[in-house]
Amino acid sequence: MLKLEKLDSASHQHTKVLPLGSIAETSMMHMVQTVPQEFTEIAQHFPIFFAKDPETGQFNLMALLGLNVDENLFVTDGYWQSAYIPLKIQTTPFFLIEETQQRNTEQVSKPALAIDVDSARVQQTQGEALFVQGRATQYLQTKATQLAQFVEGLRFNQQFIEALLAENLLEAVDLDIRFENGEQLNLQGLYTINKEMLVQVPTAAQQEFENLGYVKLITDIFTSMQQVEALISRKNQRSKNLS
Amino acid sequence: MSNELKHIVIVGGGSAGWIAAGTLAANHHANQPGGIKITLIESPDVKTIGVGEGTWPTMRNTLRNMGVSETDFMRECDASFKQGAKFAKWVTNSDDDFYYHPLVLPQGYFDVDLFKPWKMAKSPVSFSNAVCYQEQLCERDLAPKLISTPEYAAVANYAYHLDAGKFADFLKNHCTKNLGVHHILDHVSAVNSAENGDIASVSSRSHGDIAGDLFIDCTGFSALLIGKHYNVPSVCKKDILFIDTALAVQVPYDSADSPIASHTISTAQESGWIWDIGLPTRRGIGHVYSSKHSSQERAEQLLRDYLAESIGDKAKDLNFRKIDINPGVREKFWVNNCVAVGMSAGFLEPLEASALVMIELACASISEQLPANRETMDIVAKSYNDKIQYNWDRVIDFLKLHYVASKRDDSAFWRDNRDPQTIPESLQELMALWQHRSPSEYDFPRKREMFSAASYQYVLYGMDYNHSTETGFVSDDVQRKAAKMFAENQQLTKRYVTALPSNRELINKVCQFGFQKV
Numbered sequence: 001m002l003k004l005e006k007l008d009s010a011s012h013q014h015t016k017v018l019p020l021g022s023i024a025e026t027s028m029m030h031m032v033q034t035v036p037q038e039f040t041e042i043a044q045h046f047p048i049f050f051a052k053d054p055e056t057g058q059f060n061l062m063a064l065l066g067l068n069v070d071e072n073l074f075v076t077d078g079y080w081q082s083a084y085i086p087l088k089i090q091t092t093p094f095f096l097i098e099e100t101q102q103r104n105t106e107q108v109s110k111p112a113l114a115i116d117v118d119s120a121r122v123q124q125t126q127g128e129a130l131f132v133q134g135r136a137t138q139y140l141q142t143k144a145t146q147l148a149q150f151v152e153g154l155r156f157n158q159q160f161i162e163a164l165l166a167e168n169l170l171e172a173v174d175l176d177i178r179f180e181n182g183e184q185l186n187l188q189g190l191y192t193i194n195k196e197m198l199v200q201v202p203t204a205a206q207q208e209f210e211n212l213g214y215v216k217l218i219t220d221i222f223t224s225m226q227q228v229e230a231l232i233s234r235k236n237q238r239s240k241n242l243s
Numbered sequence: 244m245s246n247e248l249k250h251i252v253i254v255g256g257g258s259a260g261w262i263a264a265g266t267l268a269a270n271h272h273a274n275q276p277g278g279i280k281i282t283l284i285e286s287p288d289v290k291t292i293g294v295g296e297g298t299w300p301t302m303r304n305t306l307r308n309m310g311v312s313e314t315d316f317m318r319e320c321d322a323s324f325k326q327g328a329k330f331a332k333w334v335t336n337s338d339d340d341f342y343y344h345p346l347v348l349p350q351g352y353f354d355v356d357l358f359k360p361w362k363m364a365k366s367p368v369s370f371s372n373a374v375c376y377q378e379q380l381c382e383r384d385l386a387p388k389l390i391s392t393p394e395y396a397a398v399a400n401y402a403y404h405l406d407a408g409k410f411a412d413f414l415k416n417h418c419t420k421n422l423g424v425h426h427i428l429d430h431v432s433a434v435n436s437a438e439n440g441d442i443a444s445v446s447s448r449s450h451g452d453i454a455g456d457l458f459i460d461c462t463g464f465s466a467l468l469i470g471k472h473y474n475v476p477s478v479c480k481k482d483i484l485f486i487d488t489a490l491a492v493q494v495p496y497d498s499a500d501s502p503i504a505s506h507t508i509s510t511a512q513e514s515g516w517i518w519d520i521g522l523p524t525r526r527g528i529g530h531v532y533s534s535k536h537s538s539q540e541r542a543e544q545l546l547r548d549y550l551a552e553s554i555g556d557k558a559k560d561l562n563f564r565k566i567d568i569n570p571g572v573r574e575k576f577w578v579n580n581c582v583a584v585g586m587s588a589g590f591l592e593p594l595e596a597s598a599l600v601m602i603e604l605a606c607a608s609i610s611e612q613l614p615a616n617r618e619t620m621d622i623v624a625k626s627y628n629d630k631i632q633y634n635w636d637r638v639i640d641f642l643k644l645h646y647v648a649s650k651r652d653d654s655a656f657w658r659d660n661r662d663p664q665t666i667p668e669s670l671q672e673l674m675a676l677w678q679h680r681s682p683s684e685y686d687f688p689r690k691r692e693m694f695s696a697a698s699y700q701y702v703l704y705g706m707d708y709n710h711s712t713e714t715g716f717v718s719d720d721v722q723r724k725a726a727k728m729f730a731e732n733q734q735l736t737k738r739y740v741t742a743l744p745s746n747r748e749l750i751n752k753v754c755q756f757g758f759q760k761v
Contacts, residue, residue, distance in 0.1 A: 056756045057390035170761050189391075191761065 003118040004095055007140075009131040017093065017128050017139075018121040020085065025092075025120060027075040030066035032086045035153020036160070036217055041084045043224035046074075047231065050161065050170055050191040059161045059170065059191065064231065067177065067185060073234040087150050093119035094143045096151055111151070113144055160214055167201050169193050175228070180236045181243075192225075193218055246617035249279060252455030254431055254445060254468060256285035258407055259585025259602045260461035261414035264424045265309040266606040271613065274423025279613075282425040283418070284445065284453060289462075296520050296527050297325055297507050297596035298402045300346055303395045305603045311417055313394035314757035319413045321406040321522050323750055324387050324505050326377050326399060328595070331510040334706050336651050342369065342705025343506070344595075345377035346400040348697045350735075351728040358681035358700060359717050360725035370704035373729055376736040383740060384502040386749035394758035398739065402596075404507070404520045404527075427453070434472040441580040441617075442468065456617070459609070460583040464590070469573060469583035477571040477589070483643055483665055484570045485533035485656065486515055486592040490546055490563040494526045494554060505746040509594065511649075512545050513537060514656040518593060519549075523750050531568065531592050536656040539565070568592055572635045577624035580617065582609060589635055594645060597638045597693070604691070605631060630689075637693045640670040644699070647674065648706040677703060 005011070026032075031051060034042050042048060046063035053060055063086050065072045074082045093116040100109045115122060115130075128139040136144070164170055171194040175187035198218070201209070209215050251267055253260050264283045272278030306316055316322060327345040334340050349357050357374045371378045377399050380387065387401035418424035429447040437443040444454040460468035469475050481487060508519040515532030530546040543563060550558035572589035576582060584605045591597060608627060614620040646660035647670070663671065673686055682699035717725075744752075 052391040052759065054389070054391055056752065057392075057759055058756055059759065165760070168760070170759075172761055 004114040007113045009134045028070045031062040034063040039220035043220045047227040048224040248456045253283040253459040255461035268422035284427040299600040320410045325402040328507040333511040343371045343378040344701045347377045349374035350732040355724040381506040385743040390752040463586040466587040480570040489566040491529035503746045513654045
């Protein structure tokens with residue numbers, strides 16, 4: 001569970017954050033939200049799928065990290081085994097929260113930087129400091145920038161997804177996998193873009209897709225499908241190492 | 244060819260008229276050139292009766308087929324999920340007397356008949372609970388699916404409860420905006436015959452004569468075309484189904500987060516029964532009874548007593564709306580180029596929510612078998628009449644079964660219901676067979692039966708029907724299969740009870756986020 005505290009230079013002046021990968025905290029994460037700014041890199045390492053948020057039923061864009069719930073095939077002994085780490089994970093243990101303030105008669109909400117104090121990486125002895133002499137460190141500023149990028153990417157994703165849904169372009173993926181050790185797996189709950197429907201999109205909408213940069217994203221998503229094979233190989237390798 | 248079927252005129256709005264319009268318009272491309280033209284004329288001064296706030300699971304297909312979004316439908320028709328019916332006090336009238344007729348088929352239904360193995364095990368677990376997980380979902384007011392389940396798809400089979408008035412308006416909007424149905428608000432003042440006895444046109448007050456190739460009578464009890472014009476009589480069914488009067492009321496919830504039951508609750512009374520249907524914003528409750536067996540005062544008192552159990556003193560001040568029910572079925576449904584759908588075709592008491600499903604079935608049948616021209620219409624009409632008559636007979640049998648299988652002896656109503664003279668021969672025969680074996684698909688030979696043998700099993704064994712003591716032989720193979728099915732059902736029950744949200748929670752999420760199409 002998360003325990004978020006709004007960051008401020010007074011209460012977090014001694015707070016330090018250990019580097020990512022020093023602790024096995026994302027080893028159980030089997031998928032992570034991904035944003036367009038990183039699609040090119042993501043597509044070189046992870047398959048990109050659409051998946052529904054279980055709480056709202058709304059689609060998100062996800063990089064697949066494992067083939068089972070609670071399985072991350074890119075983390076071994078706490079260390080990331082990939083040349084690229086998804087932006088969302090790079091931003092941990094920081095989060096953006098909506099802070100509501102009373103301004104005259106209006107409720108105004110604005111984003112504020114927060115930290116998950118329950119993360120084992122957050123302590124006071126080792127790692128990157130957040131504030132020096134009351135001012136945010138370079139490290140913290142970088143994280144803030146990354147978070148802003150991520151949130152902006154999510155907003156872009158929602159428009160992208162709505163456009164795809166309007167043209168009935170999303171379809172459920174039926175992935176039947178047979179591993180080297182004979183185990184079988186039916187992956188459910190993942191969606192992708194229907195290629196046959198894509199060519200039938202009316203010209204006006206196709207132009208719109210081009211103008212808004214959606215064509216590039218769709219290409220990245222299709223490119224990323226190669227990584228399904230890579231994931232299966234990782235899983236086969238992991239099973240061999242265990243036995 | 245001049246007598247090609249090109250224009251269908253539907254007389255009357257309401258659920259029947261608009262389901263007919265939507266089904267026919269969607270299947271026959273009314274909004275495209277070359278499609279069949281569909282006109283619905285409804286009188287601005289006829290108030291539609293909100294009949295049947297419960298549907299069958301078939302409604303999901305009916306709506307999807309019309310191109311309706313489930314999210315829009317649920318939001319605009321004040322709809323909630325329905326997973327079957329709970330029948331309280333129908334068997335012995337004791338306090339713990341209840342059983343369920345769920346919508347999910349018994350586990351392994353097409354593979355093994357679980358009745359005998361269940362009976363032989365003499366387990367304290369009810370038939371419904373032994374073979375199906377849905378009763379446990381209903382008892383906990385849980386929803387039949389998740390917000391991430393695509394629209395119209397189910398985890399547990401489901402139907403709806405809905406606001407019938409809003410439903411007709413919703414369909415009207417969809418039919419006229421998206422499906423190309425022509426809507427005329429006008430009073431039909433005359434029906435004009437052609438030489439061959441067909442209806443040539445209907446005259447309207449301000450839109451002149453409206454000609455058509457096929458006329459669908461959706462004018463409700465007034466039966467303007469099939470009754471008044473063609474004089475086809477309605478055959479009274481009161482000798483079988485005694486209920487002829489309803490007292491209805493709407494009751495708000497205590498708070499915005501009060502649970503919404505995900506099943507219809509039907510509680511038997513001295514001379515009838517009380518329905519209790521949970522919509523997102525209110526409960527619809529009513530007492531249907533036999534006026535021959537009960538005075539209106541007594542029926543009102545029993546309804547007030549029932550309401551007081553949940554809303555206390557507020558029950559004293561409520562006013563009830565009285566509705567007459569004339570159980571009856573038209574002698575023929577399709578005559579010449581006129582076919583009756585909805586209450587003009589027939590109407591029975593609301594037990595098992597058969598009103599809307601009979602409309603859906605009629606519309607699907609007309610649409611699928613739509614004659615291409617006048618020459619072939621009589622052939623279609625003949626088979627249609629036969630099929631629809633059969634369906635009404637099956638509904639009557641199934642409704643009557645609920646009364647015949649009862650052991651209640653506390654009033655003349657229940658005793659009279661078991662008088663063989665009031666029981667159709669077809670039902671008597673089946674019940675004689677079911678003394679010795681369970682209802683099977685072979686008992687219902689038609690392709691699209693209203694009620695499957697599973698429904699009969701749920702009702703009979705829920706009502707502890709006097710099955711003869713010798714259960715006969717059950718092979719080891721069947722025994723093994725059955726044990727596996729019982730265990731699977733237990734596992735599914737456990738899994739779904741934890742995974743599914745409450746009915747209220749899911750309905751709130753549908754309003755907030757909506758279902759995805761995929």
